[in-house]
Amino acid sequence: MTRAVVSPLAWLADAEARRREASLRRTLRVRGACEPVLDLARNDYLGLAEHPEVIAGAVEATRIWGGGSTGSRLVTGNTALHEEFETALAGFVGAESALVFSSGYTANLGAVTALSGADCLLVSDELNHASLVDGCRLSRSPVRITTHGDVDAVRAALAGREQPRAMVITESVFSTDGRLAPLRDLHRVCREHGALLLVDEAHGVGVRGAGGRGLVHELGLAGEPDIVTTATLSKALGSQGGVVLGPEPVRAHLIDAARSFIFDTGLAPAAVGAAHAALRVLTAQPELATRVRDNAAALARAAGLSETPDSAVVSVILGEPDVALTAAARCLEHGVRVGVFRPPTVPVGTSRLRLTARASLTPDELDLACRALQAALADRS
Structure with missing residues (x-):
């Protein structure tokens, strides 16, 4: 009697299905050299990667x-x-x-x-x-x-x-x-x-x-x-x-x-x-360090956060992964890409938008980011 061969990787399909069900599936996105959106997901805090x-x-x-x-x-x-x-x-x-x-x-x-x-x-x-x-x-x-x-x-x-x-x-x-x-x-x-x-x-x-x-x-x-x-x-x-x-x-x-x-x-x-x-x-240009924190403070105010950020990172906790993903999609519709942190990167129940300010943001870019963030968060209220 011929025994059916079971792939030793068959469990991967079930693992992926569970992640997809929990809105925890990750995919790779190909970033273009020049994109028509403002990227606030990157960690280029001082804007020097393209200097x-x-x-x-x-x-x-x-x-x-x-x-x-x-x-x-x-x-x-x-x-x-x-x-x-x-x-x-x-x-x-x-x-x-x-x-x-x-x-x-x-x-x-x-x-x-x-x-x-x-x-x-x-x-x-x-x-x-x-x-x-x-x-x-x-x-x-x-x-x-x-x-x-x-x-x-x-x-x-x-x-x-x-x-x-x-x-x-x-x-x-x-x-x-x-x-x-x-x-x-x-x-x-x-x-x-x-x-x-x-x-x-x-x-x-x-x-x-x-x-x-x-x-x-x-x-x-x-x-x-x-x-x-x-x-x-x-x-x-x-x-x-x-x-x-x-x-x-x-x-x-x-x-x-x-x-x-x-x-x-x-x-x-x-x-x-x-x-x-x-x-x-x-x-x-030592003022770059101060400038990035000032820009982070402006983003935090736009998100309705009560505390001024201590760094370039602005964390907007929204709770469940699907809520955070939806808010990020709304930001992108308004021309701004933001990071989304979900478990296991952060504890369960604390999925969030993670924005990173840059010292190189122009006043117009900062205004766009603030308006996009306000619109995305208003959509969920």
Whole structure:
């Protein structure tokens, strides 16, 4: 008797049907080079991804160094361009050293896994980015997840630990709602208990602090020996890549121990050149950081939010996924594309529109965005 062959991937159809039923199905959209809509879903906070000087930086780096880095940075992928940028960025944010990775995701994986271990308790905020969560999972460390922004819970976790080492992990500006972490209080608790504080500044650099130097710098914590920061080059700096910043011994250790650095091809020269050019633009125009927050405040007022945003992110919580998708579609009908965050990116019942302001928005573009947002939200009332 011939037995029917059942595909080992047959379960995918049921999984997709469940996601579609819950309005959680994702699809890829092909973005054109020039689109007739105002895009407020992108993370190009300062509008530098298309800045002429940033484009020129990418082109010049490609002309000199070629299209790719040719290997891992430990083999052939480390160029003078990489190290010049690391020195400049570290100086900008007030860190002793910097190490560039191929993405913000791999920077977080490298930092968390290389600085932890079985003898190190990891204390992680429940709303941390997936890259930090995955770093905790890969670390083989004991992990405590604490309620969002709960300093007392962090203190209790550190006080009750059995491990000789500990690391507290947080974002400075949380990616889904744009709120700030209580960094001063977290640092104080870490210092009381001999713990390292790891801060992801992906949404802070370019937006918070004097001239966009980040929240760590803004709070006077830059250069502290018990703080390590990470950041991405793909948001405010309009390029691609990631970086870990901190004391020089941390950089040396990551070169030896961070698997996502050792076994990954170095960041392409074009991305390094673009990021370095963006840093030069930001240094010359420090007002960009203030401008993006002002534009975010205008969008928040248009959405009827009572609080002024702390960052470039404007989060409009609408509840269920289908409601958020409908509101986003209405915005698009009015000529504005916005982000839609649904579970598992955000907790169940908190699906939302996520708008990202840009420093480069013109008055007419900002007016269009505000009118589209007001119209989309009025449709649901």
